[in-house]
Amino acid sequence: MAPEREVASLAEELELVPPPAWPELVRELAASAKLDHPDGSREQRLRFLMGLAMGRLRGRVAGREVRAEIERALVPCAEVTA
Numbered sequence: 741m742a743p744e745r746e747v748a749s750l751a752e753e754l755e756l757v758p759p760p761a762w763p764e765l766v767r768e769l770a771a772s773a774k775l776d777h778p779d780g781s782r783e784q785r786l787r788f789l790m791g792l793a794m795g796r797l798r799g800r801v802a803g804r805e806v807r808a809e810i811e812r813a814l815v816p817c818a819e820v821t822a
Contacts, residue, residue, distance in 0.1 A: 758801045763809050766793050770813035786810060 759765070769792050778784065789810045794803060 762801050766809040767813045
């Protein structure tokens with residue numbers, strides 16, 4: 741019995757592959773998300789944004805790729821903007 745659907749389309753429907761626009765999602769989060777209690781460190785902002793991004797991407801993109809995109813999106817002079 742042959743499958744009725746292609747594996748690739750089923751994987752996409754089940755959200756098992758990275759969404760095509762995931763870098764834009766990460767950049768939007770980096771630009772707009774605000775910490776409730778910033779301590780002034782870039783590392784805190786990075787951890788906060790990683791949590792938001794990974795929650796939305798639900799394991800479909802490797803963490804090191806997400807972190808790299810966040811680091812590119814963060815502006816050095818605006819490490820913490822409350």
